[in-house]
Amino acid sequence: MxxxxxxxxxxxxxxxxxxxxxxRGGLRGSEFTWAIAFVVPYIAVFFAFVVYPVFYGLWMGSxxxxxxxxxxxxxxxxxxxxxxxxxxxxVNVKLFLALLLSGFFMRPGWWTKTLLLIFVLPxxxxxxxxxxxxxxxxxxxxxxxxxxxYILFGIDGPSWLNSRWLALGSAILSHVWKWTPxxxxxxxxxxxxxxxxxxxxAKVDGATGLRRFVHVTFPLLANLYLVxxxxxxxxxxxxxxxxxxxxxxxxxxxxxxxxTLGVVRDMLELGKPQLGVAAVMSAxxxxxxxxxxxxxxxxxxxxxx
Amino acid sequence: xxxxxxxxxxxxxxxxxxxxxxMERMRRSARRWRYLTNAGAAVISxxxxxxxxxxxxxxxxxxxxxxxxxxxxxxxxxxxSPDSFRVVVTExxxxxxxxxxxxxNSVFLAGMxxxxxxxxxxxxxxxxxxxxxxxGWLITNAALLTYVIPASFLAxxxxxxxxHYGLNNNPWSVIAVLVxxxxxxxxxxxxxxxxxxxxxxxxxxxxxxxxxxxxYYKIYLPLMAPALVAVGTxxxxxxxxxxxxxxxxxxxxxxxxxxxxxxxxxxxxxxxWNYMMATAIIYALPPIATYYIFRxxxxxGLTMGGVKG
Numbered sequence: 246m247x248x249x250x251x252x253x254x255x256x257x258x259x260x261x262x263x264x265x266x267x268x269r270g271g272l273r274g275s276e277f278t279w280a281i282a283f284v285v286p287y288i289a290v291f292f293a294f295v296v297y298p299v300f301y302g303l304w305m306g307s308x309x310x311x312x313x314x315x316x317x318x319x320x321x322x323x324x325x326x327x328x329x330x331x332x333x334x335x336v337n338v339k340l341f342l343a344l345l346l347s348g349f350f351m352r353p354g355w356w357t358k359t360l361l362l363i364f365v366l367p368x369x370x371x372x373x374x375x376x377x378x379x380x381x382x383x384x385x386x387x388x389x390x391x392x393x394x395y396i397l398f399g400i401d402g403p404s405w406l407n408s409r410w411l412a413l414g415s416a417i418l419s420h421v422w423k424w425t426p427x428x429x430x431x432x433x434x435x436x437x438x439x440x441x442x443x444x445x446x447a448k449v450d451g452a453t454g455l456r457r458f459v460h461v462t463f464p465l466l467a468n469l470y471l472v473x474x475x476x477x478x479x480x481x482x483x484x485x486x487x488x489x490x491x492x493x494x495x496x497x498x499x500x501x502x503x504x505t506l507g508v509v510r511d512m513l514e515l516g517k518p519q520l521g522v523a524a525v526m527s528a529x530x531x532x533x534x535x536x537x538x539x540x541x542x543x544x545x546x547x548x549x550x
Numbered sequence: 551x552x553x554x555x556x557x558x559x560x561x562x563x564x565x566x567x568x569x570x571x572x573m574e575r576m577r578r579s580a581r582r583w584r585y586l587t588n589a590g591a592a593v594i595s596x597x598x599x600x601x602x603x604x605x606x607x608x609x610x611x612x613x614x615x616x617x618x619x620x621x622x623x624x625x626x627x628x629x630x631s632p633d634s635f636r637v638v639v640t641e642x643x644x645x646x647x648x649x650x651x652x653x654x655n656s657v658f659l660a661g662m663x664x665x666x667x668x669x670x671x672x673x674x675x676x677x678x679x680x681x682x683x684x685x686g687w688l689i690t691n692a693a694l695l696t697y698v699i700p701a702s703f704l705a706x707x708x709x710x711x712x713x714h715y716g717l718n719n720n721p722w723s724v725i726a727v728l729v730x731x732x733x734x735x736x737x738x739x740x741x742x743x744x745x746x747x748x749x750x751x752x753x754x755x756x757x758x759x760x761x762x763x764x765x766y767y768k769i770y771l772p773l774m775a776p777a778l779v780a781v782g783t784x785x786x787x788x789x790x791x792x793x794x795x796x797x798x799x800x801x802x803x804x805x806x807x808x809x810x811x812x813x814x815x816x817x818x819x820x821x822x823w824n825y826m827m828a829t830a831i832i833y834a835l836p837p838i839a840t841y842y843i844f845r846x847x848x849x850x851g852l853t854m855g856g857v858k859g
Contacts, residue, residue, distance in 0.1 A: 276681065279762035283677035284689060286670045287733060291689075294730040295696050298707035305707065349594055360595055362842075364602055369841040371791035373809055374830030377816060378609040381823055387621050389608045396625060422605065476698075483700020485794045490816065504702040508794070512706055521706050528703075536698045 302522050311523040320510070321524060324501045327413055328482075328528070331420075331502055336477045339421045343428035344470065348458070350433050361433075368426040376490035379419045380406075383491070409499040412492040416500060420487040428473060435469045436462065468542070475539040482528055503528050613827035620823045634828035643825055645815065648803060655800075656790060656807040656833075659721055663728045663789035664782050670729065671736030671781065672774065676766050678737075679744045680752055690741060693734035701731055702794055709798045719805040727795045732788050736781045743777035744770075776847060783844040787837050808833045 315321050350361050367375060382389040385404025394402040406412045439462065447453075447461045463470075485504045488494065494501040494509055501510060503525055511521030612620060614630040622628070636642070641649050674693075678686030708727055709718075717723040747770075755765050771778070793809050800806050812829055815821040841848070 276762055277683075280677045280681040280683040283673040283681070283762075283766070284683060284686075287674040287689065287693070287737070290670060290726070290730055290733065291692060291696070294708075294726055295692075295699075295704075298704045298711060299699075301711060302704065302707040305710075346598075349591070352591060356595070360598065364598060366602055366606065366838075369838050370606070370834045371809070371837055373791070373793050373812055374609060374827075374834045375605050377812065377826065377830060378605045378612070380816065381612065381827075382605060382608045387623075389604070389611070389625070392623050393625060395623060422601070479698050479700060483702045485702040485705075490813070493816070504700070504705075508702060508705055508798070512709070518706050518710055525703050525706065532700070536695075539698065 302526070305519050306522040306526045308519065311519055312527070314520060315523045315527065320498045320501070321506065323409075323499055324503060324506045324524070325527075327500055328502050330413065331417055331484075331488075332478060332481055334417050335420050335481055336474060338417070339425045340428055340470065340474055340477060342421065342425050343432050344466070346425070346429045347432035347436050348462070350429065351436055365426040365430065367423050368430075372423060372486040373490065375423065376419060376486055379415070379422075380491050380493075383415055406492055407496050409496065412496065413500045416488045416491045419491045420481075420484065423487065424477075428477065431473065432466065432469070435466055439465050472539065472542050475535055475542070479532065479535055479539070482532060609827050609830060612823050613831055615824050617822060617824055634824045635832070637825060638828045638832060643822060645822055645825060646829065648806070648811075649808075649829065651804075652806050652808045652811050655721060655805065656809065659724060659728075659796075659807060660786050660789040662721075662725045663732065664785045666725065666729045667732045667736050667785040668778055668782055671733050671740055672771065672778070673766070674733075675737050675740035675744060676770050679741050680749065680765075680770060681762060690737060693737045696730065697734045697738075705794055705798060708795065712799055718799050719802040721800065721805060723799045724792075724795050725789075727799070728785075728789050728792060732785045735784065739777055739781050740774065743774060747773050779844060779847045783840060783848050786840060790837050 346364075350357055350364075381387075383405040385391060385402070385407060388405075390405065391402035394400045403411060405415050443461060443465070444457070447457050452460055483504055484502065485508065488500060488502050488505050489509065492500040494505050498506075498510060507521035507525040511524055512518045611625075611627055613634050614632065615627040616629055616631070616633070619628055638646055638649060641647055674689060677683050678689055708723075712718050712720075712723040715723075751769055751773075752765050755769055760768070791809075793813060796807050796810050797813060800810055808829065812826065812833060815826065
């Protein structure tokens with residue numbers, strides 16, 4: 246009646262046994278125990294430091310009254326505008342620059358290679374020292390920028406960090422300064438993976454220079470470019486350092502992003518962590534669709550790197 | 551447009567001939583075009599160099615100034631001297647009293663994060679990728695999802711949870727947070743890299759009677775060495791460079807790291823800028839050196855998955 250193999254001998258009943266085998270995925274005896282033991286540390290970390298904080302955060306931000314308070318706060322509304330401006334300019338400027346520069350770094354020769362080594366410095370240096378340096382550079386009285394403007398051109402520069410838009414612009418430029426090298430290196434790898442034969446064929450057809458870029462290079466990089474845009478947007482939403490160090494959220498809390506507003510103003514200055522969570526969570530309607538699109542893009546088309 | 555490349559094929563093809571026919575004209579226009587693109591490249595190079603180096607130059611310049619000279623108009627320190635570095639190294643200023651202690655905290659933190667990320671990441675990917683535990687894909691997908699949660703979004707819950715556990719001002723709270731955010735990348739890279747190692751190796755070791763742990767330790771880990779170096783470098787840099795969690799969770803004088811101490815005086819009027827910049831440079835040197843030493847090893851991993859910001 247039953248066709249028990251040698252391996253299955255000694256197991257009590259057939260249905261239970263197959264269920265066990267199903268769960269074990271073909272692993273036998275102590276091997277299964279080992280396999281479980283190997284994944285336990287990560288699962289523990291995942292539940293303790295991802296699942297638990299996520300639900301804790303959701304629970305903290307679950308009171309609807311919080312959102313009434315958040316949306317009636319003029320500083321929060323300013324912050325939303327800042328975040329939108331930061332996303333629109335920060336992501337696109339740095340990725341478009343990275344796209345162009347990755348073409349520049351495809352040029353042959355020792356000079357380009359050396360320049361690339363120097364060019365990645367902003368990314369290789371921790372954010373903190375250079376952002377502090379930029380903060381001091383933009384000091385209206387003693388900073389390098391205004392000193393240079395005065396000594397070289399005789400112009401009295403503005404106090405960069407004392408007006409909302411100049412300060413926000415400075416933070417965006419600092420962010421672009423810091424992160425363009427990273428995306429350039431990735432797009433450079435993407436360009437290098439395009440086979441030379443395609444360019445040769447394009448050359449035979451007469452596509453050179455700009456036309457080659459528009460009709461050959463960019464279509465091949467488009468999917469990668471889109472994925473990187475999504476990733477850069479997600480990372481930028483969580484960016485804390487560029488605004489915190491360069492402008493400190495000032496002047497008068499006018500240049501905060503959601504992350505700095507939630508952490509610095511709401512939690513540390515006002516002592517209302519719930520409010521901070523609510524402010525940060527108001528980015529979820531943007532974040533969740535982005536993550537879903539990203540996951541789909543990654544699944545349907547392999548990233549060409 | 552910076553994407554224009556030199557048409558080296560054209561002049562070389564024409565160089566075999568002489569004369570003043572259409573070939574010569576083509577050659578001349580090709581040469582002119584090459585000069586133009588070279589000049590364009592030179593301009594771009596200069597702009598890039600200035601753009602990249604000015605904030606770094608500012609850091610070095612301020613660190614070479616005397617305390618009073620910071621507040622004056624100049625583009626080069628009037629009395630340049632490396633004195634600030636001496637003060638930092640000898641802890642000769644009230645602001646730097648615990649510099650080496652903080653440096654030690656940073657080293658401990660980065661070292662522990664690196665070790666734990668490598669250990670947990672390699673164990674998980676061994677179980678999922680090599681032993682093929684059932685539903686292992688759930689683990690890798692969950693890990694990838696962690697990767698797209700912006701780090702600062704969880705900072706507030708983390709802060710409150712750690713306070714609740716009495717773990718604030720304890721380096722292990724930050725180590726736990728950083729391991730959480732660095733391990734998904736490690737698992738991803740290890741999985742990708744592990745595919746290049748034939749499964750038959752594990753199989754034959756198993757037939758010879760090796761236990762899973764022996765296979766992991768004696769076969770898997772040695773073969774994974776390049777990926778381990780790449781991910782280890784990544785984890786080390788992440789932990790050393792991270793600011794937000796260290797700032798929130800390590801605020802006491804004993805537990806503070808260099809990063810927290812550096813950020814502390816940023817917005818105060820008493821900030822000793824020359825000492826801060828000297829500290830910043832000393833703080834930045836280890837990761838820069840690590841990056842340039844392991845750059846080639848890292849770039850393979852980088853192009854596989856990208857590094858979280």
